[in-house]
Amino acid sequence: xxxxxxxxxxxxxxxxxxxxxxxxxxxxxxxxxxxxxxxxxxxxxxxxxxxxxxxxxxxxxxxxxxxxxxxxxxxxxxxxxxxxxxxxxxxxxxxxxxxxxxxxxxxxxxxxxxxxxxxxxxxxxxxxxxxxxxxxxxxxxxxxxxxxxxxxxxxxxxxxxxxxxxxxxxxxxxxxxxxxxxxxxxxxxxxxxxxxxxxxxxxxxxxxxxxxxxxxxxxxxxxxxxxxxxxxxxxxxxxxxxxxxxxxxxxxxxxxxxxxxxxxxxxxxxxxxxxxxxxxxxxxxxxxxxxxxxxxxxx
Numbered sequence: 001x002x003x004x005x006x007x008x009x010x011x012x013x014x015x016x017x018x019x020x021x022x023x024x025x026x027x028x029x030x031x032x033x034x035x036x037x038x039x040x041x042x043x044x045x046x047x048x049x050x051x052x053x054x055x056x057x058x059x060x061x062x063x064x065x066x067x068x069x070x071x072x073x074x075x076x077x078x079x080x081x082x083x084x085x086x087x088x089x090x091x092x093x094x095x096x097x098x099x100x101x102x103x104x105x106x107x108x109x110x111x112x113x114x115x116x117x118x119x120x121x122x123x124x125x126x127x128x129x130x131x132x133x134x135x136x137x138x139x140x141x142x143x144x145x146x147x148x149x150x151x152x153x154x155x156x157x158x159x160x161x162x163x164x165x166x167x168x169x170x171x172x173x174x175x176x177x178x179x180x181x182x183x184x185x186x187x188x189x190x191x192x193x194x195x196x197x198x199x200x201x202x203x204x205x206x207x208x209x210x211x212x213x214x215x216x217x218x219x220x221x222x223x224x225x226x227x228x229x230x231x232x233x234x235x236x237x238x239x240x241x242x243x244x245x246x247x248x249x250x251x252x253x254x255x256x257x258x259x260x261x262x263x264x265x266x267x268x269x270x271x272x273x274x275x276x277x278x279x280x281x282x283x284x285x286x287x288x289x290x291x292x293x294x295x296x297x298x299x
Contacts, residue, residue, distance in 0.1 A: 002026035007058035033198035034188040042188040079146035089131030104149035136167030192290040
């Protein structure tokens with residue numbers, strides 16, 4: 001449903017590289033995640049695929065339509081929810097939805113079944129202006145407007161940024177239901193924990209795709225063993241572990257350090273005891289997507 005081949009994009013006359021030779025594909029009915037921090041190139045890629053921006057080089061298609069030649073057909077077939085709330089703040093919930101339905105030559109009633117589960121949550125506030133809604137409510141309204149014309153492909157650019165944990169969980173539940181309707185979904189997020197909710201993911205940083213695979217496949221590709229190291233004096237522990245000769249990588253994760261080693265972990269433990277960390281503890285752990293992302297950045 002979506003293909004991108006050798007996409008390149010720069011800004012400021014080539015001084016700023018936004019996308020570097022990006023290639024990937026998304027299958028029909030797939031929930032595909034583009035995972036990376038701010039400035040990674042996610043929004044630029046979304047704007048190219050939704051025909052709002054032309055690439056400097058490369059080709060792409062959406063639903064078998066070329067982004068250059070068939071931009072009108074693509075715009076009629078995709079739903080796009082940008083990262084920033086972009087609906088009309090002075091219009092009510094119902095007025096916004098009616099407006100977007102009219103733009104696409106349809107009505108709320110015609111495709112109500114598709115948005116029913118989402119819209120029913122905000123319908124009690126249908127006469128409230130969009131600008132007065134909470135973050136979670138704005139999110140649901142924006143998704144309803146993106147779906148009102150029954151798109152075949154849905155683009156969601158960081159849809160859960162700035163909303164509470166409960167709203168984030170509800171949103172991903174809604175995406176799973178939409179996937180069951182046969183809609184192909186491309187979603188971007190800076191939250192590494194959301195990667196596990198996708199069928200496949202692409203890790204992206206500074207315009208480069210670092211890896212593409214199922215979340216479990218990316219975790220399996222982590223080389224070697226990963227250890228969590230803890231002690232009461234975390235600040236000094238970080239310095240000591242990084243100074244240990246057999247430490248390969250060491251990063252702070254909450255109350256622990258995630259460490260890879262070129263020697264037996266017990267030798268690190270003995271070293272830490274010598275450094276005064278009598279309560280130091282080491283345990284082998286399963287890598288997360290974030291661990292894999294950091295590892296890929298180091299290589």
